[in-house]
Amino acid sequence: MNVNQDKTHELISELDRRLFALNNRLSLLEYREDLGAEVTGDLNDVRQRIRTALQEPSLPDAIRAGCSPDVAEKNPLLARKTMLLQQKKEFSRIELDESLCRAGDELRACISEKSEGYAQVMAGLSSPSRKERRQARQSLASLAANVEPACRRWSSLANDLARKHGYNNYAEAALASEGLTISDMCTLFAAWKRERLPAYRQLVEEVSGAGDLLYLLKEHKDRMNEVFERRKAEDAFADLLSHLKLSLDDLPVSLVHREVSFTGACYRVEPGRDVRIVVNSSLAGLARYFYLLHEMGHAMYYCYCPRGSELLMDYQVTREAIADMWTLFLRDEQFLRTIVGSGDEDVETVLHSWSAYSTLRLFLFMRDAMFTVQVLTVPDSWYSDSWRAVTLEWLELDEDSGAFDPYDFLHPLHLKNYVFGQVLSERALSALTSNVLLKPETVINFDRLYCRPGNSVPWQTKFDMR
Numbered sequence: 001m002n003v004n005q006d007k008t009h010e011l012i013s014e015l016d017r018r019l020f021a022l023n024n025r026l027s028l029l030e031y032r033e034d035l036g037a038e039v040t041g042d043l044n045d046v047r048q049r050i051r052t053a054l055q056e057p058s059l060p061d062a063i064r065a066g067c068s069p070d071v072a073e074k075n076p077l078l079a080r081k082t083m084l085l086q087q088k089k090e091f092s093r094i095e096l097d098e099s100l101c102r103a104g105d106e107l108r109a110c111i112s113e114k115s116e117g118y119a120q121v122m123a124g125l126s127s128p129s130r131k132e133r134r135q136a137r138q139s140l141a142s143l144a145a146n147v148e149p150a151c152r153r154w155s156s157l158a159n160d161l162a163r164k165h166g167y168n169n170y171a172e173a174a175l176a177s178e179g180l181t182i183s184d185m186c187t188l189f190a191a192w193k194r195e196r197l198p199a200y201r202q203l204v205e206e207v208s209g210a211g212d213l214l215y216l217l218k219e220h221k222d223r224m225n226e227v228f229e230r231r232k233a234e235d236a237f238a239d240l241l242s243h244l245k246l247s248l249d250d251l252p253v254s255l256v257h258r259e260v261s262f263t264g265a266c267y268r269v270e271p272g273r274d275v276r277i278v279v280n281s282s283l284a285g286l287a288r289y290f291y292l293l294h295e296m297g298h299a300m301y302y303c304y305c306p307r308g309s310e311l312l313m314d315y316q317v318t319r320e321a322i323a324d325m326w327t328l329f330l331r332d333e334q335f336l337r338t339i340v341g342s343g344d345e346d347v348e349t350v351l352h353s354w355s356a357y358s359t360l361r362l363f364l365f366m367r368d369a370m371f372t373v374q375v376l377t378v379p380d381s382w383y384s385d386s387w388r389a390v391t392l393e394w395l396e397l398d399e400d401s402g403a404f405d406p407y408d409f410l411h412p413l414h415l416k417n418y419v420f421g422q423v424l425s426e427r428a429l430s431a432l433t434s435n436v437l438l439k440p441e442t443v444i445n446f447d448r449l450y451c452r453p454g455n456s457v458p459w460q461t462k463f464d465m466r
Helices: 003-034 040-053 059-064 069-074 076-095 099-113 118-124 128-164 170-174 184-202 210-228 233-241 285-304 316-331 333-339 344-377 385-397 407-410 415-433 440-451
Strands: 253-259 262-270 274-280
Touching: 003 040, 003 059, 003 069, 003 076, 003 262, 003 274, 069 316, 076 128, 076 170, 076 407, 099 128, 099 407, 118 128, 128 170, 128 344, 128 385, 128 407, 128 440, 170 184, 170 344, 184 210, 184 344, 184 385, 184 415, 210 333, 210 385, 210 407, 233 285, 233 333, 233 344, 233 415, 253 285, 285 316, 285 440, 316 333, 316 344, 316 415, 316 440, 333 344, 344 385, 344 407, 344 415, 407 415, 415 440
Parallel strands: 253 274
Antiparallel strands: 262 274
C-alpha cells in the first residue's frame, strides 16, 4: 500500500474497532434493559456516540480514497470495508437522526397507549370461531385507524430525511444500506411467490378470505404442538448439541429462560467471547423449540463471525437466514425420530403441517413487508386502500378491513428479513448437507461458509443468488 492507502486503512480500521466496541456495549445494555434494568440514559449515550463516530469530518476523504480503483485492485478487503462504511454512514444520517428517533419514540408511545387489549385481539384473529375472528379483525382495523395519523407523521418525516440525503423515499434508503433495491426485493419476492404458489393456492381453498389465514396457520401449528409438547424442548436441545459434538459449556454462550414481553433474543455482548440468549419461559410446544433454535442460530453466528470488525458484521438479512438454518431441524425426519422421539404418525403430521405452516407464514410475511414498502413509496394513499391492494396482489384474496398490524411500524422493513431468512436458509442448508442434518460436518460447513467470512463476502454470493 502507498502512504495514502496506509492512512486510509488506519483511519477506517480504527473507526471499525470503535464501532464494534460501541455496538457490543449497546447489545449489553439492551440485554440488561430486556431483563428489567433501567438503562435508558446509557443507551441514548451509546447511540449518540455511534452517531458522532459516523459523522466525523475526516470520513468523506477516507471513503473517497478507499473506493478508488487502486485500492480495489491492491487491497480488496479494504475496498469492501470502505463501501460498507459508506453504506452505514449514509443510512445513519437518516436512521439516527434525532428528530426521527424522537418521532419513533412518539409513535411507540402512541401505539402502546391505544393498544389496550391488543394481545386479546391478535389471539382472536386465529380463533376457531368465524364470528370471533371477524370481531377481532374489526377491532384491529379500529386500532389501525386510530394510530394511522401517527404512522403517517413518522413516515412523512422518514421520507423527507431520505429525500434530503438523495433517496426517493425511506424504503429505498433502508434497502440500499443492505445492498438491495426496491426492484430487487420485489423481483425476488415475485419469484419466490411463483415457486410456492401451487402449494399456497391449495391451502387457501380451505378458507373464505384473508381473515381466515391466521386461523389456518394456527391449526397447523396446533397439530405440531401435539408432537413437540411430548418432549421438553430444553432436553431435545441438549441432545441435538450432543449429536453435533457441541456443548454450551464449551461455547461462549449463556442461555436463560425468563418471563419477557418478546419471544426471544440473542445479544452479541462480545462476539466470540460472550454471547447471551434469552428465551421467553412462557413459550410451549413448537414455539419453544422454534425460538430456542432460532436464537441458537444467531448465537452460533456471533461465536464464529469476524471479531473486532463492525463493518464485517453481516447484514440482518444474512443473520436471519443463518438463524433460520437451525429452525430447519424441526422439519428433519432424523431429528424428529432421534431427538424428539417421534413415531411414524407424528413424523408425518409434522412434515405435512410444517410444509403448510411455512408456506402460509412466508406469504403473510411477504404481504406485510410489501405493505410497509407501499405506504412509504405511495404515501398519499389511505392505508386501508394500500392494505387491500397489497393483500390482493400477494395473497390473492380480497381484504377490505384495513386491519394492518401497527406494531410493524416500530421496526419498518424488518419483516422482509424473515422472508429472506426463510427462503435463504432453505437454500443454504440444502446445499450444505444434502438433507442430512444430524452430523458435526453440518456445523463445520455452516461456520466455514456463512459465519467466518462475515460481510467480506456479499450475501448474494454466499447464498448463490445468481
